[in-house]
Amino acid sequence: QKEVEQDPGPLSVPEGAIVSLNCTYSNSAFQYFMWYRQYSRKGPELLMYTYSSGNKEDGRFTAQVDKSSKYISLFIRDSQPSDSATYLCAMIESGGGADGLTFGKGTHLIIQP
Amino acid sequence: DSGVTQTPKHLITATGQRVTLRCSPRSGDLSVYWYQQSLDQGLQFLIQYYNGEERAKGNILERFSAQQFPDLHSELNLSSLELGDSALYFCASRATGGNEQFFGPGTRLTVL
Numbered sequence: 001q002k003e004v005e006q007d008p009g010p011l012s013v014p015e016g017a018i019v020s021l022n023c024t025y026s027n028s029a030f031q032y033f034m035w036y037r038q039y040s041r042k043g044p045e046l047l048m049y050t051y052s053s054g055n056k057e058d059g060r061f062t063a064q065v066d067k068s069s070k071y072i073s074l075f076i077r078d079s080q081p082s083d084s085a086t087y088l089c090a091m092i093e094s095g096g097g098a099d100g101l102t103f104g105k106g107t108h109l110i111i112q113p
Numbered sequence: 114d115s116g117v118t119q120t121p122k123h124l125i126t127a128t129g130q131r132v133t134l135r136c137s138p139r140s141g142d143l144s145v146y147w148y149q150q151s152l153d154q155g156l157q158f159l160i161q162y163y164n165g166e167e168r169a170k171g172n173i174l175e176r177f178s179a180q181q182f183p184d185l186h187s188e189l190n191l192s193s194l195e196l197g198d199s200a201l202y203f204c205a206s207r208a209t210g211g212n213e214q215f216f217g218p219g220t221r222l223t224v225l
Contacts, residue, residue, distance in 0.1 A: 032212045034213065034214075036216075041219075041221070042219070043117075043216040043217050043218045043219050044156070044203070044216045045115070045216070046213055046215060046216075049212065049213045051212070088156065090156075092212060099158075099161070099169045100146055100148070100158025100159070100161060100169060100171045101156075101214060102158070103155055103156040103157075104155070105155040106155065106156075
C-alpha cells in the first residue's frame with residue numbers, strides 16, 4: 001500500500017466550477033501537509049501549507065485536513081483555465097525539516113474555457 | 114520564481130557516464146533537498162543537506178551522491194548512469210524554522 005494515494009485524473013471541469021482534489025494517507029505520523037501546483041515540465045509551486053485539522057483559506061484556494069480520517073483536500077473556487085496543471089499533495093512527519101516530503105502522484109486538472 | 118536556481122536545464126548523456134547537477138538555494142536558506150521525478154515513481158525524496166552536513170536520506174541509489182558547499186550551493190552527482198535514471202531532478206530549499214519547501218525549475222536528464 002502506497003503511503004499517499006491520489007487520483008491521477010485527468011479531472012476535467014468547466015471554467016468557473018468548484019474543484020475538489022483529494023489525498024488519503026496511511027501514515028498517522030504525518031503532521032504537516034502541503035499542496036503544490038506543477039505546470040508541465042516546471043518546478044512544483046507551493047500553494048498551501050497546513051498543520052492542523054480544519055480549513056485554511058487563501059484567496060480562491062481552501063485546504064482541508066482531517067487527521068482522524070487521514071484525508072486532505074484542496075478546493076479551488078471560480079476555477080480558471082490558468083489553473084490547468086498537475087496538483088500534488090505532500091506531507092512530512094516532523095517539524096524542523098529533517099526529512100523529505102512524501103508526495104502523492106498528482107492529479108492532472110483541466111479547466112475547460 | 115521561487116528563488117531556487119538549478120543548472121543545467123537539460124542534460125543529455127550516455128549510459129555509464131557521470132554528471133553533476135547544481136542547485137543554489139534561496140538567499141538565507143540553509144537546507145537543500147534533492148528529489149527525482151519520473152513518470153512511474155512520481156516525486157521521490159533523495160537526500161537532504163543542512164549547512165553543509167547530510168541530514169536525511171531517502172531513496173537515493175549508491176551510484177548517486179551529493180554535497181553542500183560553504184556558500185550553501187549543492188551538487189548532486191550521478192554516476193554509472195542507466196537508462197532508468199532519465200528523469201527530472203529538482204532541488205528545494207527550506208527556511209530555517211519553517212517546514213515549507215520551495216522548488217527550483219529542475220534539471221531534465223536524458224540518458225541514451
